[in-house]
Amino acid sequence: MSETNTVTATIASKSNAAPTAAQLNANLKEAIATEKSNARHIVALEDRRHPLAMGLLWITMVTSFPTVLIGVEWYKNGFSLPQVLACTVFSAVVVLLFCVPSAQLGTVTGRTYAHLNRSVFGRWGARLTTFNLIAIFLACYAFGALCMADAVSGLFSVPLSIGVMAACFSFLMCLNNLWGFSGVVNFAKYFAAPCLIAWVGFTFFRAVVAYNTAATIMPLQQTSVSWTVALGAIASFVIGFSVWGNEADYWRHARPGVKRTAIPLTVALCIGQIIFPITGWMVAQISQVTDTARATAFMNEFSFGGVALLALLVIGAQYFAAADSNLYAVVEAFENLFKVQKRHVVFGYAFICALVAYWLSFSGMAKSIEVISTLNGILIPTGTTILLCEWSIAKLISHKHSRIFDHLQEMHELPALRLPAMLAFAIGCSVGIATAGLIPALEHLHLGIGCLNAWATAAVIYLPARLLEERQKRDEREREEQNSAAQS
Structure with missing residues (x-):
């Protein structure tokens, strides 16, 4: 280049x-x-990549087997089909309102999430946000390897424990990243995304036909859950699962333009976070199966006709593609902190994830995917919200006043902390975690959607603080100019 x-x-x-x-x-x-x-x-x-390539990549990042199983869980919890449909659509709109500007940060600047954080958060603030990304993504990567091992165990008789298989998959899933972003996007574009689109489409249309037939001979689900409860549960999952927060890492490889970002994101969310969960709900209504293990077995028969190899190819494509995107962002984050060769990061991270995946197979923490999704929706996107507020200063005042467009500096050249950003980030994350219902002792504070509370709090604190800071700088410059004029 x-x-x-x-x-x-x-x-x-x-x-x-x-x-x-x-x-x-x-x-x-x-x-x-x-x-x-x-x-x-x-x-x-x-x-930069074509919008079609980016859309196919994003389908693999928001479409997963757990998203169809969550539809089964929603049926089990008493949510009606209108509630599931309305709440997933609402959640997808919220995700779009966040992800389109977040992705535009990458397309407009061409910089990574970690590099954008440098000028806004300062030296230690950038390290903190980078550490958050690495920690959350490590848990997600290990969980994906464990899910892949669990799927293989359910489809075939393998003389290995799930923990050992999960550790092996942690290494296999990292290989595409040795070719950088090209390896990630090409695997998604030519294999994983087509498999997922065919799988979701076939399963959805078959479920619609079976659901319409079943509706004439069995009573439909009668909801006993309020819309407020349904919205809180569904939106927390959809937003936490499909908002990555570091969209700039991927979309900096895309061509600039709002439409080139919004259309691929919309299609991907419709497939992964609306159609697929609704499919799971309809399958639960048809089969009256609400147990996760039995639902998985039923989906294998319903979607793949019981052909285990076909199921392995499709499910494996999804888990491998998601792991590719996960690890790519981690490599970018590590390169922000250390000067290290990519292959060392790839294999070192895979080794750590193998240990975590092996431990998860015994600890029972694999059931905490909703906790991971909730934290993912709070910790990383709250930092991105602050970046978006900083970007808005370019529109409110001018580009030269926005730190988003500052010349990229090395870590040692940065101030230790930028207080407005760190204060907004700390308070925003605290509010989000406290109101998300993650801590039993704070259940009385469980109000609304935790991630949205975090984003709103960070924005309300940061934007006025930064505008005040810029006003003080302007007043100081004017005083200096007046003093210079008086002396001359």
Whole structure:
């Protein structure tokens, strides 16, 4: 990649719209001068991926076998089909309202989530947000390996324990990342996403036909749950499961433009977080099976006709693709903290995840996926909310006042902490965790949707604090100018 190519993405930060070729050429010399030392951190415009490729990748990131099983769980909990439909649609809209701007941070700047955090949070703040990402994603990666091992154990008679198989899958799932983002997106585009689309489509339409037939001979589910309870449970899962928070890591490889981001994200969410959970609910209504293990066996027969190899290919494609995206973000995060070779990060992370997956197979903590999803919806996206607030300063004042577009600095050049960001992050996460119902002693504070409470709190604290900070800087500059004028 030439220096001229790599700096072109920087010019996108000077405009909210996708830059034209004329604009790129007009600003080329300035971009080279300002970003020459950091050009390697920015994805060139001509190397960006087509929206179709990004959409297929995102389908693999929000569509998972647990999302169909959660539909079974919602049926078991007494949620009606109208409640499931309305609440998943509402949740998907909320996710879009967050993910589209979050993804635009990547397409406009070309920078990673970790690099964006540097200028906004300071040296130790950036390290904290990076650590949060690594810790949450480690749990998700290990859980995915454990789910894959559990699926193999259920489909075949394997003379290995689930823990040993999970450890083995932790290593197998890391291999695509040795080829960087190309390995991740190509596996999703050419294999995993087509498998998932075919699986979801076939299962959904078969479930619709069977549901309509069953509706004439059996009573439909009568809800005994209020809409408030249904919305809280469904939205917490959908938002926590499908919001990654570090969308910039992936969408910096996409072409700029709101439509090029919004359309792929919308399609992916419709498939993974609306159609698939509804399919699970209808399957539970048809079969009257609400036990997770029995529901898994029934889905194998219902979707794959009992052909174990076919089930393994489709389910394996999903788990491997999700692990690819997970590990890719972790590699980017590690490179923000340390100068280390990619293969060392890949295999070292896989080794740690293998140990965690093996431990999870005995600890019973595999059932805590909802806790992991809830924390994922709070810790990482709250930091992204602060980044989005900082980006809004570019629109409210000017680009030169927004730290999002600051020249990328090395860690030792940054201030230790940026207090507005750290204060908003700490209070926002605290409010989100306290109101999410994760801590039994704070159950009386369980109110609304924890992740939304966290995001709103962080935004309400950070944006006024930053605007006040900019106003104080402006007043100070004006005083200095007045003093200079008086002295002259």
